[in-house]
Amino acid sequence: MPPANLFLILDIMTWVGALLLLGVSTIMRSATLRYWGGAYLAGAIGIAGVVVGVKYWPWAAYGLGPALVLTGYWLMWMGLRQLRPGRPLVLWPVLVAACWCVVSDWRIFAHNELLRFAVFSPAGFLCMVAIAHESLRIPARVEVRWLLAGLALLHAAFYAARSLCALLFPSPDTTQLWLYITPTEAILYEFSDAFLILFAVLATRQDTLRTQAHTDHLTGLLNRRRFFELAQRVLQDRPCAVLVFDVDYFKTVNDTHGHAGGDEVLRVLGEVCRAHLRKGDLIGRVGGDEFAMLIRDDEDAARRIAARIREAFTSACQARGYVTGVTFG
Template sequence: MQLSDALHPAVLDLSTLSFVAVCIAVLLGLVLLISWAQDRSMHALAWWGAAYLIGGSSIALWSAPTPLMSVPPEISGTLTFLACGMIWNGVRIFHGRRIRTRVAFAGAAFWLICSLLPGFNEAGRVVVSGIIVASYTFFIARELWRERRKSLFSRTAAIVVPILHGAIFLVPVVMKVSLSAESSALWMQVFVLETVIYSVGTAFIVLLLVKDKYVQVHRTAASTDVLTGLLNRRAFLENAKTLCERRRSRGEPVAVLLFDLDHFKKINDTFGHATGDEMLRVFAATTRATMRGNDIVGRLGGEEFAAIVPADCEITEKIAERVRQGFQAAGKALGELQINATVSIGAVCAACAQADVEPMLMRADEALYAAKNSGRNQLKFSELQAADVLPAHPRPMRLTRRQRLHPREVFEFLRRLAHRASG
């Protein structure tokens, strides 16, 4: 017991832990700010880096020796909660959400108001500070939970860590009430150590999130048509093939739509290529507004677009008509210019997705030319030919429980077979 008591100050010395926490917070803050300086478009890094520096300053003021620096505890607490609010706002900025300055400063303001109340003692400070920090960490976890575009690993780690940290911050509230002063002091040392570990872990998670976003941006850039924001030809064909195979394995219908803007060359020659590009963007926006979330749309090139629809012919016809009518209304005028742009559509359906994407695109192209020759601004369907249909693969027969062989029967059969071979 005496050895343990002698080791406690050496292992969990509060001033030493505070010094380490300050150094780590400042170092991580500088790393994040340097990362932001290399890419000024990532504004969240600036918020996080500044928050770490402010947090390190608050720890330094809180743990500074009294003869050296005498600062009211309200100041260090205010800086701590300001840093928490900035980290939360940084998460919102990172995911493209608007800044909420009032909520970011609410914790610091609430702390200052409580500090002005008479009778706000040490126990009250522990309770209020624990609640404020835990609230911000839970808010951070909620913002991360709303983001569904990250990989499963980074999303899970990013949510679990702040929730765990928030729960640990609430522990001193209970322990301050239920434990003695000596036990509370020991817990405060553990609390500072956990804060150091959390700060380092959070910085790694931040860098992981940034890396994940860069990968997503590059992946999207490689598969996206720059002008319209839709999938480019290669990405569309890859996604369409995957969807077609999935529908075929389930025996479900699929359809292909081919779009071609009517008189597009005339629009370019009459109004200029800038207007033509804008009409392509208008059509892309129309498809996003009128088609379903599970429909795959892409730009094949020029004024030609394609879509693969996981639906039967009846639903496909309704979707195609929505697109046609929507673009007829949206392409009527562009500013003060009367364009009267329309689109012709060719379609083909496969009842059980029994054809690949390439032959379906060929038949949809035939239907598209039929729509063009029939006066444009209309929908035409084509049918698959016998050569387009893939050979049917019989599904594996499922045996009933009585039809299945028991392992003992299999073993007995093999034993008899071996006996005959040896005899």
């Protein structure tokens, strides 16, 4: 089978993947899958440029096509960033694709396919390393992140091997070999990648729902049910200190500043508690303005933590114009 047919198969597969990912992104309302579908769409157009350009428009094959592939990698990277809310849009990587469009038209590249392999591969390698790094920043409980990162690193290793071979063994036979290997490896990568990103999105959503079910939405602390579930497990293993506390003059704060003021006081308390909580300790909101804390230590340690929380919370509230504090019991 000639290499052109392998690239054609790859292109058809990429178009199908793009349509499926964009369709699923619409159903699931997933920004990540929308970016990923856009990445496959850019890749499909780029590969089509390679297939058609070989005969009819050479620059589309060695300039525009690879640039669109790099754009697709940027979209994949941006899609991964959507799995962690609040990440800003980053546009500078598109400049890499634009630079390739310019550089690839230089005479030294336009007539040397092996040299283009050698120069383009490091760009692809860096893109894959960036995607692997972003994959590992997916919430830790989403285990599929390791597979997604591993697949990206394998694709990066392919780019590194292709670049090294092009530099160390410059010959027509080497070029022909990589014209067969490149589409074959890309088919395997895309097939695996599409499934893994779908699983990553589903797992991230399940993790988010699980966290929301266990968390008080106002303070960010454990809710009543989750706190008592975890506290029972901890108390079965070892003795601990338990602190119960509430907000002083909370009704007065609500009457004076309204419910928005009361909500802000509770959020501030949640932030202070999280800042002073040690690893392994538990804290939850168990009532309107009532909280409970389980300290995996003795009574003296619990008193020290309570004193730090009381001081920090009082100072934070005073800075915002609220006259209140906390009482521990």
